[in-house]
Amino acid sequence: MARQRSTIRDVARRAGVSVTTVSHTFSGNGVVNPATQARVRAAAAELGYHPDVVASGLRRSRLGVVGLVLRPAVGEHPEHVSDVDYFPRFAGAAALTCLEHGYALMLVADPTVPGGPVTAYACDGIVVTDPVADDPLVAYLRSSRTPYTLVGADVNDPDDPWVVDIATPEITDRVLDHLTEAGATRVALVTGCDPIEWNAATEQRYRERMRESGAPELVVHALELGGGEAGMQAADDLLALPDRPDGVYCQTSDHARGLVDRLLERGLRVPDDIRVVCGSDADRLRATEPSITAVDLQPEALGRQAAAGLLRQLEPGLDLTVPDPQHGRIIERRSTARRAV
Amino acid sequence: MARQRSTIRDVARRAGVSVTTVSHTFSGNGVVNPATQARVRAAAAELGYHPDVVASGLRRSRLGVVGLVLRPAVGEHPEHVSDVDYFPRFAGAAALTCLEHGYALMLVADPTVPGGPVTAYACDGIVVTDPVADDPLVAYLRSSRTPYTLVGADVNDPDDPWVVDIATPEITDRVLDHLTEAGATRVALVTGCDPIEWNAATEQRYRERMRESGAPELVVHALELGGGEAGMQAADDLLALPDRPDGVYCQTSDHARGLVDRLLERGLRVPDDIRVVCGSDADRLRATEPSITAVDLQPEALGRQAAAGLLRQLEPGLDLTVPDPQHGRIIERRSTARRAV
């Protein structure tokens, strides 16, 4: 936009100096006589000049922009991201952290999708949430030496130094304990299919816990993109088990909503017959009946952490303190309420 | 980043063609023999080449990026934006709408702030929420013929064609009716100081309503940046009135929280002595005691509308349907609960 504007040459001509001097005046590089600077700034003001960050970005290979890639499903199917949920809140908080330090945050499509937009490659650094196993984007970022932070680890590379911890095992423990306290004795897990830490580590910890307590491991996988339908299917799968569960940990809110709806349809009572906890809080869990207990994943805190981690790499001098997230507070609702006396 | 990458020249050399041919192959402009294209793509793949959007953006004056400016306080004091509130949700939803159509959304600082980053000028178009009276940014956008949408009108230019309606008078009516139904007979307004439509139109409608019903007009202005402190001050101001109100419409959540806390401190009961409605829902209104009734401003719906309005200008052919917001649903909480029987 606004490229029909005046340029550094116009300012130079008007101020009677070279473009070098104008450039130095605005960039703070080099040394310029204060009187000359004043002339330059006056000329610029008269012309309504401002530096073109795109041109400067091209020249300096630095744009002042942090990229955010939402993965895995989101990059390819943004229409499936529901509004009031995790991603917008994460993105908004990350963006504000960047703004506070003079950076813009850009939400970009996954650039490794063939034929898609490659705007991401223009960014000074990238935040990825959540990386998939052997993520091609992460491989690219590393090989090109682009600064990055990951929210949740690549499951095949848990030791990456730039991972923001999402505390999946701890959260899983907390959910399972909560279900037990609510009266559940046979707890099933409904997890997703995306190969991300959140899914993999949850299932792993769930299985460990079941084994420890000698309980059966009841795991159903549901496609993230399947939405409520997939949740309904999961409900049918669970009810078809020989030993029906009386508690379910369902990770995504789409699935949880469909699952509960289906359980009710099939004549079961929630929470009396089956208690349900959703792993990611969302608006749709609050409003309908019964409301569904959920984990507050603290997207804002994670977004701030991820942005801060990246800004620290981009500008080592930066003084950045962001609050630690209180991982996985459980918000209790009807779906795990104890029977009234 | 990644500017130590291979360029269009490397690809041209390797494929044995000119850079023009490579450019045409990737941009879809011009006509290139399919066999040649295949050679070019093969060479590009071997080199890991991808077009540089910054260079292309400079040349074509088009970056594929929509800017979002949060105003007025946010641009200058981003640290004052609370996490779980309006802006992140608005921004996240707008961003996803852009992504769905091949654009990136960039959250940028207000470029009219002297000495600040001017990244905003690099965008193909700008969403502004919320413009202030005689907004210099809007003036700039117009004069430079940059596409834009405004969320809430410039109060001195209500007929701008690119405004997303925020339905302030309707919402004000709904809140005042709700307070009356909750038993309030003398309702005060605590509004902000930023010269934005939300403040101005709320106060205007409030005064009209009070005049219609012959009630006194009790208006207190509190600084947006004052936060909870300013809300406490507002409480003191209200209690100092000769005819103490028994209902308060307080627009921002910071103010509302401080206001209620102070009322309790001073020995009043909420809702029994004073009913309170907040004009913008936020996390902090839910958790503490008493929880505070609030207006759900539907930031996600507004964000989608604003982005869609801009994308339609950028690409007139685009098929964009976004849901109309259900402006201003009231979320009832303790602070307006009717006395138990």
Place this chain on the structure above:
DNA sequence: CTGAAAGCGCTTACAG
């Protein structure tokens, strides 16, 4: 302290 000049990687008339 100031300026002339090369070049960042791409696009786009224009000529063939």
Place this chain on the structure above:
DNA sequence: CTGAAAGCGCTTACAG
């Protein structure tokens, strides 16, 4: 259908 060349607006050694 293909290529040589100018130029988008800036930055940065380098020479003065």
